[in-house]
């Protein structure tokens with residue numbers, strides 16, 4: 001058993017929309033060699049373009065996502081035999097398992113005590129052997145641990161809440177990642193998109209920012225905590241670490257200004273921007289911070305704008321059921 005890149009629960013991931021994105025590129029006859037994915041989340045969109053032989057710039061402001069790009073998408077060296085041995089050790093040995101930061105804080109909430117103790121012990125052990133591993137090997141094992149911690153969590157898929165029932169022991173089993181080889185190694189960043197935008201040149205920029213007050217760091221604080229392993233104090237019912245500097249401007253009242261500033265600073269020929277109405281707006285936090293009218297207004301200051309949505313004839317493969325939610329892509333060819 002191995003993990004695939006898309007085997008992650010991540011709100012707003014665009015795995016099912018790749019053919020929709022491709023259809024817009026084809027319809028518009030877009031030719032490009034450098035693709036930039038500034039709010040890359042899982043990295044599925046970047047991976048898609050890497051696999052098509054494009055040069056890719058991939059970025060997200062969360063460290064856990066940076067870890068995934070290093071593991072899945074970079075071209076760093078790794079020794080498969082050494083990784084297999086290490087995964088086997090973590091899956092079968094018990095001599096390294098002791099009480100730790102993770103079991104002290106997350107037992108009987110997101111995980112059973114047994115599972116939390118093992119997750120934290122693997123994390124601790126991995127840090128202790130870091131100098132003996134290549135960069136890529138370290139990130140691959142860490143990514144595998146994060147995927148496992150996501151898979152077995154006592155949640156509906158994010159860490160804004162855990163399920164009311166007592167977590168059962170699920171077992172912590174790491175799996176190797178199903179890694180692919182790409183023509184070019186991507187440039188990988190963990191930056192604020194607005195800062196990075198000023199420093200890069202690309203032919204084609206894909207923008208998929210958050211659109212409402214729900215902060216990604218709040219959804220995925222536990223994975224970020226496990227990835228960083230700085231062992232901060234956690235507070236509140238959902239056991240979050242301090243995370244002020246990871247809050248996104250795109251989930252605040254200044255989202256529109258942030259998007260305008262970002263788009264103005266891009267050096268590119270084409271922009272593709274995702275928008276959706278996934279959330280049923282039954283609470284203030286779910287109402288989109290940037291309206292469709294704002295997006296069109298901002299993009300029109302830069303060039304010609306076309307709107308494509310999932311009801312559009314280009315997306316009729318019938319494989320994906322979008323029920324009530326509509327995915328929209330705004331395509332802008334810059335002047």
Ligand SMILES: C[S@@+](CC[C@H](N)C(=O)[O-])C[C@H]1O[C@@H](n2cnc3c(N)ncnc32)[C@H](O)[C@@H]1O
Pocket residue numbers: 010011012013014015038039040041042043044045059060061062065191192193194208209210216217248249250
């Ligand atoms: C809608 S998700 C992107 C999903 C992605 N396209 C995928 O397929 O997985 C938005 C992402 O933007 C990131 N983000 C939020 N604010 C950011 C900022 N100012 N700079 C960079 N990334 C940011 C979040 O961490 C989140 O991963």
